[in-house]
Amino acid sequence: MSIKNKDLDIKVEYVTRVEGHGNIVVNVKNGNIEKCEFHVVETPRLFEGMLRGRSIFEAQHITSRICGICSCGHSLASIQAGEDALGFKPSEQTIKLRKLLLDYEFLDSHLLHIYLLAAPDVLGVPSFVPLVKTHNSLVRKILNMKKCFNDTCDILVGRHVHPISAIIGGFTKLPRPKDIDSMIDILEGIRKDLDDLLDLASKLKFPEFYRETEYVALVNDTDEYPLLEGDIGSSDGKRFNKKDYRLATNEFVDPRSSAKFTKLSRESYMVGALARFNLNSKKLHSKAKKVAKELKFEAPNHNPFMNTVAQVVELVHCYEHALNILKDLKKNGVDYSEEIVVGINEKGVIPTRAENGVGAVEVPRGILFHNYEIDDRGIIQHANCIIPTNQNINNIEYDFIKFLPEIINEPKDEIRLKLEMLVRAYDPCISCSAHYLDVKFVD
Amino acid sequence: MSKNKKIEKPKVAFFDFACCEGCQLQIANLGETLLDLLGVVDVVEFREVMSEKWDKNYDVVFIEGSIGDHHAEERLKKIRSRAKILVAYGSCAALGGVNGMKNSFDIEEIRRYVYGDKANYFDVKPTKAVDQVVKVNYYIYGCPVYIPEVVEAIKCILRGVPYSVPDKPVCAECKLNENICLYDKGVVCLGPWTKAGCNSWCPNNGNICYGCRGLVSNPAKNQANDIIKRYNVNEKIKELGKELMNKKFKMYNNAKEVLDEHKK
Numbered sequence: 278m279s280i281k282n283k284d285l286d287i288k289v290e291y292v293t294r295v296e297g298h299g300n301i302v303v304n305v306k307n308g309n310i311e312k313c314e315f316h317v318v319e320t321p322r323l324f325e326g327m328l329r330g331r332s333i334f335e336a337q338h339i340t341s342r343i344c345g346i347c348s349c350g351h352s353l354a355s356i357q358a359g360e361d362a363l364g365f366k367p368s369e370q371t372i373k374l375r376k377l378l379l380d381y382e383f384l385d386s387h388l389l390h391i392y393l394l395a396a397p398d399v400l401g402v403p404s405f406v407p408l409v410k411t412h413n414s415l416v417r418k419i420l421n422m423k424k425c426f427n428d429t430c431d432i433l434v435g436r437h438v439h440p441i442s443a444i445i446g447g448f449t450k451l452p453r454p455k456d457i458d459s460m461i462d463i464l465e466g467i468r469k470d471l472d473d474l475l476d477l478a479s480k481l482k483f484p485e486f487y488r489e490t491e492y493v494a495l496v497n498d499t500d501e502y503p504l505l506e507g508d509i510g511s512s513d514g515k516r517f518n519k520k521d522y523r524l525a526t527n528e529f530v531d532p533r534s535s536a537k538f539t540k541l542s543r544e545s546y547m548v549g550a551l552a553r554f555n556l557n558s559k560k561l562h563s564k565a566k567k568v569a570k571e572l573k574f575e576a577p578n579h580n581p582f583m584n585t586v587a588q589v590v591e592l593v594h595c596y597e598h599a600l601n602i603l604k605d606l607k608k609n610g611v612d613y614s615e616e617i618v619v620g621i622n623e624k625g626v627i628p629t630r631a632e633n634g635v636g637a638v639e640v641p642r643g644i645l646f647h648n649y650e651i652d653d654r655g656i657i658q659h660a661n662c663i664i665p666t667n668q669n670i671n672n673i674e675y676d677f678i679k680f681l682p683e684i685i686n687e688p689k690d691e692i693r694l695k696l697e698m699l700v701r702a703y704d705p706c707i708s709c710s711a712h713y714l715d716v717k718f719v720d
Numbered sequence: 721m722s723k724n725k726k727i728e729k730p731k732v733a734f735f736d737f738a739c740c741e742g743c744q745l746q747i748a749n750l751g752e753t754l755l756d757l758l759g760v761v762d763v764v765e766f767r768e769v770m771s772e773k774w775d776k777n778y779d780v781v782f783i784e785g786s787i788g789d790h791h792a793e794e795r796l797k798k799i800r801s802r803a804k805i806l807v808a809y810g811s812c813a814a815l816g817g818v819n820g821m822k823n824s825f826d827i828e829e830i831r832r833y834v835y836g837d838k839a840n841y842f843d844v845k846p847t848k849a850v851d852q853v854v855k856v857n858y859y860i861y862g863c864p865v866y867i868p869e870v871v872e873a874i875k876c877i878l879r880g881v882p883y884s885v886p887d888k889p890v891c892a893e894c895k896l897n898e899n900i901c902l903y904d905k906g907v908v909c910l911g912p913w914t915k916a917g918c919n920s921w922c923p924n925n926g927n928i929c930y931g932c933r934g935l936v937s938n939p940a941k942n943q944a945n946d947i948i949k950r951y952n953v954n955e956k957i958k959e960l961g962k963e964l965m966n967k968k969f970k971m972y973n974n975a976k977e978v979l980d981e982h983k984k
Binding site (some may be wrong): 322323325326327329331335338339342343344345346350389390393406409416417420421423424427434435436437438439441442444448449450501616618619620621622623624655656 | 734738739741742743744745746748749750752754755758763775788799817818819821822825829833834844863864903905906907908909921922925926927928930956959960961963964965967968971
C-alpha cells in the first residue's frame with residue numbers, strides 16, 4: 278500500500294468522561310507519518326488529592342463520583358481497597374451480592390455501548406436519535422432493556438448512578454424476598470428481547486484490522502470468570518498479586534503528551550472485554566460460549582474492533598451469571614443480620630489500623646485499580662487510582678500507527694470514521710470520545 | 721397565534737463541564753420516557769449520545785458540572801449568550817458539588833500532588849458553581865439528580881413557570897417514608913440540614929444523607945440543636961476529631977462557602 282506523497286493533517290479534539298480532553302493528532306507529510314498520537318488529558322478534578330485527610334469510610338461515596346457510568350465499578354474497587362487496608366474480611370453473602378452488582382454494571386454499560394454508541398456507526402447514522410424513526414421498535418427494545426438493567430440496580434443498591442447501599446463492611450440494606458423475585462422477573466422478562474439483540478449483533482460488521490498486543494486482565498485458578506477478584510495476569514505470561522499493581526502498570530510520562538501511559542512486557546497493553554475474553558474465555562458461561570461460537574469469535578483475537586463483540590459475549594455471560602446468583606439467593610435466603618450502617622465509623626463498628634490497601638476489579642472498560650494508604654484512625658494519607666481508559670491510551674496509539682497506513686488511500690471521511698470507530702471500540706468511558714470529535718483535515 | 725402556524729419545538733441542548741456525567745446518564749436512564757421527551761422538544765446537542773451539532777440559539781440549555789478553569793468559564797459564557805433559559809443541572813453545576821472539596825486545599829499543592837512535575841500542563845482554579853459565573857434560571861440539585869424531580873422541573877421549564885426546589889429538610893420526606901432515623905442507628909446524618917426533593921433517597925436505602933442537595937436556606941436551628949443534644953453529636957465529633965465531621969458537612973457545599981469567604 279503506497280502512501281507516497283500523501284499529506285494528511287488530522288486534529289481531533291474530544292472530551293471523554295473522566296479522562297477529560299483527548300486529542301487525536303495525525304500528521305502525514307510526503308508519505309511519512311510525522312505524528313500519530315492519541316492524548317488523553319485527565320480533567321483536573323484531582324480526586325486523589327481531595328481524598329487526603331478524609332475518612333476511608335467516605336472513599337466509596339467520593340470515588341464513585343469519578344464516573345457516573347462506572348460508579349458501581351469505582352465503588353467496588355474503592356470498597357475492596359478500603360477493606361484491604363482495614364484488614365476487614367467481607368462475608369460470603371456480601372461477596373455474592375457484590376458480584377451481582379458488578380454483573381449489573383456490565384449489563385448496563387455494555388448494552389449502552391454496543392447498541393446506542395457503537396451500532397450507529399455500523400448502521401451509518403450519527404447517533405441513535407435518527408434510529409428512533411427508522412428502527413423504532415429496535416430502539417424501544419434497547420431503551421427498555423437499559424431501563425430494566427437500571428431498575429435491577431435500583432432494587433439492589435438504590436440506584437445505578439452512585440450506588441447507595443454498597444459500602445465498606447457490606448450493605449446498608451439487603452434485598453428482601455420480594456426484591457429478589459422482582460429482579461428475577463425483570464431479567465427473565467427481557468430474555469426474548471436479548472435474543473433479538475444478539476441477532477442484530479451478529480449482523481454488525483467491523484473493519485479487518487489486526488495487531489497483536491499484550492492483553493491484561495484479572496486471572497484466577499478457579500473455573501470462575503474473574504471480575505471482582507483475582508491476580509493481575511497477562512497474555513505474555515506475567516502474573517502479579519494485586520498488591521503489586523504498579524509492577525503491572527509501570528506508569529510513565531512521555532514528553533509528547535501530558536497523559537500518563539502504561540506498559541508491561543511490550544510497547545503497550547490492552548485492557549477491557551477483549552483482553553478478558555482472550556485470557557479467560559474458557560471460563561465463560563456455556564451460553565456465552567455458544568454465542569461466541571455463533572459469532573465465529575475465538576480467543577485469541579487480535580482485532581481491537583472486536584472488543585465490542587467481546588462485550589456482546591460478556592453481556593450474555595453476566596446476564597446468566599446474575600440470574601444464577603439471584604436464584605441462589607432465592608433458594609438459600611438472605612441473612613438480614615448482616616445489614617450494616619457505618620457512616621464515618623462514629624460507632625467504631627469496624628476497627629481501623631494504619632495500612633496500605635489495593636482494590637483490583639474488572640469494570641466494563643478493563644481492570645481498575647484503587648490504592649489507599651490510611652493512618653491508624655482510618656484517615657486517608659495517600660490515594661491512587663488507575664483507570665482502564667488510561668491504560669488503553671498507549672495501545673490505541675500503537676494501533677493508529679499500524680492502522681493508518683492500511684487505510685490512508687481511502688476517502689477522508691472514511692479515514693476519520695475508522696479512526697473514530699477504533700477509539701470507540703475501546704469504549705473509552707461511554708465513547709463520548711468519538712461523538713464529540715471535531716475533525717480537521719488539511720491536505 | 722394562527723392555527724396553521726406550526727408550533728416549533730423548543731431547541732434543547734446538554735453541555736457538561738467538570739463532572740462525572742452521571743446526571744446526563746439519568747436522562748438516558750429514563751428509558752422509553754426519553755422518547756416522550758424527544759416528542760416535545762428538539763434535542764439539538766447532547767454529546768453523551770449524539771454527534772449532531774447546532775450553531776443557532778438554544779431555547780433551553782442544561783449545564784452539568786462545575787467550572788474549574790478559565791477555558792470552562794469562557795465556554796460557559798458563550799453558551800449563556802446563546803441560550804434563553806439556562807438550567808444548572810445536578811449538584812456540581814448548582815452547588816459546585818464534590819469538586820468543591822479541592823477548594824480547601826492549596827490549589828498549587830494539590831495539582832502537584834496529582835500531576836507531579838507535569839502540573840503545569842493543567843490550568844486549575846478553585847471550583848465554582850455555574851451561578852458564580854453566569855445567571856442561572858433554574859436549579860436542579862442532586863448527586864445524581866432525582867428523575868421524578870427532573871421530569872417535574874422540565875415540565876415547569878417548558879411551560880415557562882418557575883420550579884421551586886423544596887426548602888424543607890430531607891427529614892420531612894424521610895419521616896413520611898417511615899425510615900428508622902439514622903441517628904437512632906448511631907451515625908450522623910445530614911438530613912436535618914439538607915434540602916429535600918430527593919424523597920430521602922439515601923436513607924430509604926439504609927445510608928446516611930451526605931448533603932448532596934445543598935443546605936436548606938433556613939434550617940430549623942432549635943430542632944437541629946435538639947438532635948445534636950439528644951444524640952450526643954458533639955461527643956461523637958470530639959471522638960472522631962472535629963475536622964473529620966466538618967469535612968463531612970462540606971463534601972458538597974464547599975465551593976460556594978470558600979469562594980464567598982474569599983470575597984469578604
